[in-house]
Amino acid sequence: MARILVIAEHRNGALSEGTLELCKAAKAIASAAGAQPAAALLSKDGSLAAELAKYVPEVFTVSDGNLENYTADAYTQAVKAVVDAQDVKGVVIAHSYDGVDFAAKVAMALGCGIVSNCNKIEAQGGNITFTRNTYNGKIQEQKTVKTDKFVATFEKGAFDKEEAGGAGSVTAVSASISASRTKVKEVVETMAGSVDISQATIIVSGGRGTKDKDKYNDVIVNLAKKLGGEYAASRPVVDSGWTDAARQVGQSGKTVTPKLYIAAGISGAIQHVAGMKGSQCIVAINKDPEAPIFNIATYGIVGDLFEVIPAMMEAIG
Amino acid sequence: MKIVVCVKEVPDMESKFKIIGDSKIDESQIAFKMNDFDQYAVEAALQLKEKFGGEVMIVSAGPERVAKEVRQAFAMGADWGIQVQDPEVDAGDSFVVASALFGAIKTIGDVDLVLTGVQAEDDQAAVTGVMIADMMGVPHCTNVVKLDVDGKNMKVNRELEGGKNEVIEMAMPAVLSIQSGMNQPRYPTLPGIMKAKKKRLDVKKAAEVGCTAVGAAGSKTSFVKMFFPVSDHKAEIIQGDPKAAAATLVNKLKNEAKVL
Numbered sequence: 001m002a003r004i005l006v007i008a009e010h011r012n013g014a015l016s017e018g019t020l021e022l023c024k025a026a027k028a029i030a031s032a033a034g035a036q037p038a039a040a041l042l043s044k045d046g047s048l049a050a051e052l053a054k055y056v057p058e059v060f061t062v063s064d065g066n067l068e069n070y071t072a073d074a075y076t077q078a079v080k081a082v083v084d085a086q087d088v089k090g091v092v093i094a095h096s097y098d099g100v101d102f103a104a105k106v107a108m109a110l111g112c113g114i115v116s117n118c119n120k121i122e123a124q125g126g127n128i129t130f131t132r133n134t135y136n137g138k139i140q141e142q143k144t145v146k147t148d149k150f151v152a153t154f155e156k157g158a159f160d161k162e163e164a165g166g167a168g169s170v171t172a173v174s175a176s177i178s179a180s181r182t183k184v185k186e187v188v189e190t191m192a193g194s195v196d197i198s199q200a201t202i203i204v205s206g207g208r209g210t211k212d213k214d215k216y217n218d219v220i221v222n223l224a225k226k227l228g229g230e231y232a233a234s235r236p237v238v239d240s241g242w243t244d245a246a247r248q249v250g251q252s253g254k255t256v257t258p259k260l261y262i263a264a265g266i267s268g269a270i271q272h273v274a275g276m277k278g279s280q281c282i283v284a285i286n287k288d289p290e291a292p293i294f295n296i297a298t299y300g301i302v303g304d305l306f307e308v309i310p311a312m313m314e315a316i317g
Numbered sequence: 318m319k320i321v322v323c324v325k326e327v328p329d330m331e332s333k334f335k336i337i338g339d340s341k342i343d344e345s346q347i348a349f350k351m352n353d354f355d356q357y358a359v360e361a362a363l364q365l366k367e368k369f370g371g372e373v374m375i376v377s378a379g380p381e382r383v384a385k386e387v388r389q390a391f392a393m394g395a396d397w398g399i400q401v402q403d404p405e406v407d408a409g410d411s412f413v414v415a416s417a418l419f420g421a422i423k424t425i426g427d428v429d430l431v432l433t434g435v436q437a438e439d440d441q442a443a444v445t446g447v448m449i450a451d452m453m454g455v456p457h458c459t460n461v462v463k464l465d466v467d468g469k470n471m472k473v474n475r476e477l478e479g480g481k482n483e484v485i486e487m488a489m490p491a492v493l494s495i496q497s498g499m500n501q502p503r504y505p506t507l508p509g510i511m512k513a514k515k516k517r518l519d520v521k522k523a524a525e526v527g528c529t530a531v532g533a534a535g536s537k538t539s540f541v542k543m544f545f546p547v548s549d550h551k552a553e554i555i556q557g558d559p560k561a562a563a564a565t566l567v568n569k570l571k572n573e574a575k576v577l
């Protein structure tokens with residue numbers, strides 16, 4: 001039977017949470033496409049194979065010294081080896097930093113179509129339709145693949161995590177993997193800072209809509225102080241140097257789960273939302289009624305943050 | 318050093334979007350601009366040119382109006398460019414666009430570096446640069462936030478989740494996708510804008526750059542439809558003028574959500 005093959009993501013000897021979500025996605029696609037879910041573990045020694053086999057009926061391992069660190073070159077060769085050796089219909093990859101780095105290369109190596117950054121699948125008569133965000137999350141589109149095989153990458157959180165349960169088979173696929181043209185030297189920490197916003201119970205976060213550094217300080221920092229909370233920011237605010245990197249919330253920043261998260265002048269891009277959607281109460285202040293942030297907020301005010309925030313300060317007293 | 322930057326024109330995301338017949342955006346309502354991430358790529362290329370000499374070329378695929386974004390890159394300091402202006406490319410998927418850009422890059426010849434943005438704000442695909450690298454037969458690195466060049470060798474920081482970077486060594490020629498925040502993109506100066514008007518912009522059809530994968534036939538994926546997301550959860554929108562709304566909100570945060 002054809003397989004929907006998850007490429008397991010792992011660092012420092014552990015499977016990523018995203019991998020378990022991919023196992024769920026593969027199961028959904030497989031049942032719609034008359035296929036069976038499976039996973040590939042590409043690593044130095046296959047030591048996570050038994051762990052991975054708790055989530056899928058079949059695990060294929062490619063083990064090679066050149067797979068010690070993730071690289072696009074080595075991963076692509078290894079995926080190709082599994083697809084050549086087994087009956088694989090689709091390859092499912094996380095839309096993570098590593099996934100984005102190699103998924104399109106796999107699609108090129110297989111000569112097949114790729115639909116990236118998906119969050120949903122639907123099946124119509126064995127034909128799989130992928131749903132994905134476009135236009136900064138304001139619009140969604142559906143796509144299908146014209147080729148026999150497909151590669152799809154999935155947004156983090158698009159599927160629940162698959163439950164551990166089974167004890168799938170583990171099969172080694174032999175392949176000789178040549179050295180990558182990119183060499184990994186080290187992994188470094190770049191956001192060390194004096195504050196740890198992940199512990200705050202109230203966070204006031206400002207986005208590009210706060211306009212400039214002085215205005216950001218004026219509204220966001222002051223409201224945070226008034227509420228006895230911490231101030232934070234979306235990525236463009238940090239990129240522009242209006243505040244420190246340690247205060248960035250999102251996929252490439254901190255994950256926070258305060259009681260109250262106030263997002264002002266933040267559109268609600270998936271990479272930002274990834275870092276704050278677990279907050280207990282979310283307030284969105286945005287002048288654009290269609291901003292995606294309103295889809296995840298508890299309370300929203302459609303308006304100019306430079307009018308709304310001073311009025312909030314007054315109301316707090 | 319010969320550096321190509323791929324620049325895409327995208328809608329301003331604060332535009333009012335209207336969908337026509339669940340298949341396309343009503344472009345008459347849209348303001349267009351350069352893809353944010355591509356500005357960082359242009360800046361990175363200009364800094365390399367300032368340090369090591371050479372040339373910065375812009376390639377872009379899109380209708381006539383995208384010349385505005387190419388000229389903006391010229392005004393920042395890029396030297397010349399190629400615009401693949403072909404409705405059959407615009408009708409294709411990422412694979413077709415990558416094939417067209419690759420074709421344009423090939424006509425330039427002996428390119429050391431190709432820089433792209435990490436993703437286009439409109440299609441959010443994050444695949445084009447990797448595809449171009451594969452077509453060129455060169456290595457790539459995505460989400461680059463730092464770059465040190467020494468001859469043909471590069472030390473590249475690739476961004477990872479949660480504030481980490483992976484430090485990578487690789488050699489040119491290569492394709493790098495540039496992440497926001499890597500630098501502070503410069504604003505075009507007035508003399509820059511004047512000069513930009515006279516810089517060379519070659520306008521080509523797909524066939525003229527040797528690209529045969531075009532249109533729906535050349536694509537590996539098909540578009541089905543587009544729609545506004547329906548959220549099963551929508552915020553409770555608090556009505557009223559800013560003062561009244563703010564007062565109601567504060568009251569709700571205190572007494573309903575009990576988070577203040």
Ligand SMILES: Cc1cc2nc3c(=O)[nH]c(=O)nc-3n(C[C@H](O)[C@H](O)[C@H](O)COP(=O)(O)OP(=O)(O)OC[C@H]3O[C@@H](n4cnc5c(N)ncnc54)[C@H](O)[C@@H]3O)c2cc1C
Pocket residue numbers: 136206207208209210233234235236237248249250251252253254264265266267268269270271272275285286287288291303304305306330331435436460
């Ligand atoms: C790999 C990758 C990782 C990323 N990681 C992160 C991350 O960790 N964190 C992150 O935040 N982003 C991240 N991003 C960027 C993300 O995609 C968005 O670009 C970013 O979150 C947008 O920030 P923003 O909402 O502040 O700006 P915009 O999207 O520009 O939104 C600004 C908003 O302000 C509103 N506005 C403007 N003026 C006013 C006003 N006067 N009053 C009220 N509202 C106003 C507008 O309507 C708009 O909705 C990442 C992107 C990539 C590709």
Ligand SMILES: Nc1ncnc2c1ncn2[C@@H]1O[C@H](COP(=O)(O)O)[C@@H](O)[C@H]1O
Pocket residue numbers: 323324325326352354355376377378379411414418432433434435436437438440441442443444445446
């Ligand atoms: N039509 C285009 N013209 C020029 N560059 C493009 C085009 N489409 C994509 N790119 C480049 O590829 C990057 C990633 O785009 P995407 O893969 O569509 O998300 C962009 O930031 C651009 O640098």
